[in-house]
Amino acid sequence: xEMVERRARKPPATRLTVADWTGAxxxxxxxGGLAAVAVEPLAAALGATKGSFYWHFANRDAxxxxxxxxxxxxxxxxxxxxxxxxxxxQARLRTLIGAVIESxxxxxxxxxxxxxxxxxxxxxxxxxxxxxxxxxLAYTAxxxxxxxxxxxxxxxxxxxxxSTYLGHAQLAHATPELVPGTPELRRRYVDRIIGLVTxx
Amino acid sequence: xEMVERRARKPPATRLTVADWTGAxxxxxxxGGLAAVAVEPLAAALGATKGSFYWHFANRDAxxxxxxxxxxxxxxxxxxxxxxxxxxxQARLRTLIGAVIESxxxxxxxxxxxxxxxxxxxxxxxxxxxxxxxxxLAYTAxxxxxxxxxxxxxxxxxxxxxSTYLGHAQLAHATPELVPGTPELRRRYVDRIIGLVTxx
DNA sequence: GGCGAAACATACGCCACCGTATGGAGGGGT
DNA sequence: ACCCCTCCATACGGTGGCGTATGTTTCGCC
Numbered sequence: 343x344e345m346v347e348r349r350a351r352k353p354p355a356t357r358l359t360v361a362d363w364t365g366a367x368x369x370x371x372x373x374g375g376l377a378a379v380a381v382e383p384l385a386a387a388l389g390a391t392k393g394s395f396y397w398h399f400a401n402r403d404a405x406x407x408x409x410x411x412x413x414x415x416x417x418x419x420x421x422x423x424x425x426x427x428x429x430x431x432q433a434r435l436r437t438l439i440g441a442v443i444e445s446x447x448x449x450x451x452x453x454x455x456x457x458x459x460x461x462x463x464x465x466x467x468x469x470x471x472x473x474x475x476x477x478x479l480a481y482t483a484x485x486x487x488x489x490x491x492x493x494x495x496x497x498x499x500x501x502x503x504x505s506t507y508l509g510h511a512q513l514a515h516a517t518p519e520l521v522p523g524t525p526e527l528r529r530r531y532v533d534r535i536i537g538l539v540t541x542x
Numbered sequence: 543x544e545m546v547e548r549r550a551r552k553p554p555a556t557r558l559t560v561a562d563w564t565g566a567x568x569x570x571x572x573x574g575g576l577a578a579v580a581v582e583p584l585a586a587a588l589g590a591t592k593g594s595f596y597w598h599f600a601n602r603d604a605x606x607x608x609x610x611x612x613x614x615x616x617x618x619x620x621x622x623x624x625x626x627x628x629x630x631x632q633a634r635l636r637t638l639i640g641a642v643i644e645s646x647x648x649x650x651x652x653x654x655x656x657x658x659x660x661x662x663x664x665x666x667x668x669x670x671x672x673x674x675x676x677x678x679l680a681y682t683a684x685x686x687x688x689x690x691x692x693x694x695x696x697x698x699x700x701x702x703x704x705s706t707y708l709g710h711a712q713l714a715h716a717t718p719e720l721v722p723g724t725p726e727l728r729r730r731y732v733d734r735i736i737g738l739v740t741x742x
Numbered sequence: 743g744g745c746g747a748a749a750c751a752t753a754c755g756c757c758a759c760c761g762t763a764t765g766g767a768g769g770g771g772t
Numbered sequence: 773a774c775c776c777c778t779c780c781a782t783a784c785g786g787t788g789g790c791g792t793a794t795g796t797t798t799c800g801c802c
Contacts, residue, residue, distance in 0.1 A: 375660075377577065459660070459712055459716060460575075460659070460660030460661070461660070462712075462715060462716035462717075468716070468717075471716050471717060472716070472717045472719070472720070475713065475716070475717050475720055476717075476720060479720060495734070498730070498731055498734045499734070499738070501710075501713075501720075501721070501722075501731070502706060502734070502735060502738065504709065504713070505705070505706045505707075505708075505709030505710040505712075505713060506702060506705045506706045506709055507705075507709065508705075508708070508709030508712050508713065509704065509705030509706055509707065509708030509709030509710070509712070510701075510705040510709070512659055512662075512705075512708050512709070512712065513675065513701075513704070513705060513708065515662060516659060516662035516668070516671050516672070516675070517662075517668075517671060517672045517675050517676070519672070520672070520675055520676060520679060520701075521701070522701075530698070531698055531701070534695070534698045534699070534702070535702060537741075538699070538702065538738045538739060538741055539738060541737075541738055541741040
């Protein structure tokens with residue numbers, strides 16, 4: 343979430359940077375998915391033309407690759423570092439699950455991630471998705487091991503927990519009316535998830 | 543899964559029906575998502591031209607609507623009727639979860655559903671998705687109530703169960719290497735899911 | 743203050759797809 | 773046998789996006 347901010351933002355009237363393009367690409371992806379990462383619309387949104395774009399990038403694919411890479415580095419461990427502030431594994435797990443469930447409640451928060459899941463087949467998306475998921479699973483399993491579970495059981499529960507998050511994100515996006523809508527309901531819901539997923 | 547089979551299939555050499563077009567649309571959707579439901583490619587795949595298509599349908603949107611409606615009716619309660627064969631609620635829940643998890647292991651089985659989730663914003667997709675999800679949640683909650691849980695708790699657990707399925711389907715599609723790969727591992731995994739989700 | 747390169751605009755050809763217009767084939771009914 | 777209505781092919785114009793080619797500005801720098 344860095345802010346390079348070379349000059350003005352909306353009507354640049356000045357030169358654009360690679361970060362401007364990747365940033366616009368990620369915004370477009372959040373709104374309309376990978377298909378919305380199109381050169382000419384992005385140029386229009388930035389107040390420029392394709393001439394600018396094709397100086398900074400070889401083609402559309404290069405932009406996609408750069409944007410995804412930026413997302414991965416910007417995004418990785420954003421939650422985890424927050425969770426690590428908690429003392430014991432139990433509290434960490436609650437913070438983690440609470441945070442990710444709550445994130446699905448604020449509209450557009452997981453838009454890029456949902457867009458990537460929607461385009462998981464894409465050759466540039468797949469490896470990013472695999473790495474992020476792998477990291478999440480490993481970290482979550484580690485939390486469960488901290489609760490005293492053996493590695494097998496911890497791995498399975500991590501898979502269940504991550505699946506539950508992904509499915510909830512999907513539901514919150516596709517059918518928000520079928521998902522706990524108030525903070526209190528969500529709190530109760532998170533409590534029940536934790537209760538089930540940490541059951542002895 | 544009916545087979546109308548008017549005449550020959552691949553090189554029709556005869557007239558096409560609405561079902562031919564919606565069927566081809568669903569196949570294309572399973573392979574390439576909603577974006578792959580394109581008139582001219584479909585016509586080529588059916589050995590016809592656009593002239594045929596625009597006689598049966600007003601436009602591409604009408605085809606999408608018809609295909610989605612067909613999917614919803616063909617698809618609804620396919621699993622549920624199988625589950626209803628089981629005697630007690632406990633066995634029903636196991637059959638249900640086992641079946642849906644196993645379905646994510648056979649490639650392309652949930653392709654259309656994943657494609658719909660990937661395009662949940664589409665005005666024709668959203669209501670279909672909402673209805674199907676609503677039915678699933680209601681049925682799953684009913685199963686949990688059959689186990690003696692009060693409605694609130696049953697609803698929450700149904701949401702958790704459905705979310706877990708959706709997330710698992712997502713993972714199995716995006717990163718199949720991170721998901722239980724053998725029938726034995728999946729059996730153990732399903733057992734653990736059931737153990738957690740039915741915990742007292 | 744002029745020069746060269748970096749950054750951008752303009753204009754073009756191309757492709758894939760949508761939708762329309764219009765002209766046939768082909769089979770049923772009488 | 774004819775006709776008509778169903779079904780389909782052909783041909784066309786239009787749109788949106790990709791990539792290239794080639795000017796044009798703007799800046800750093802000496």
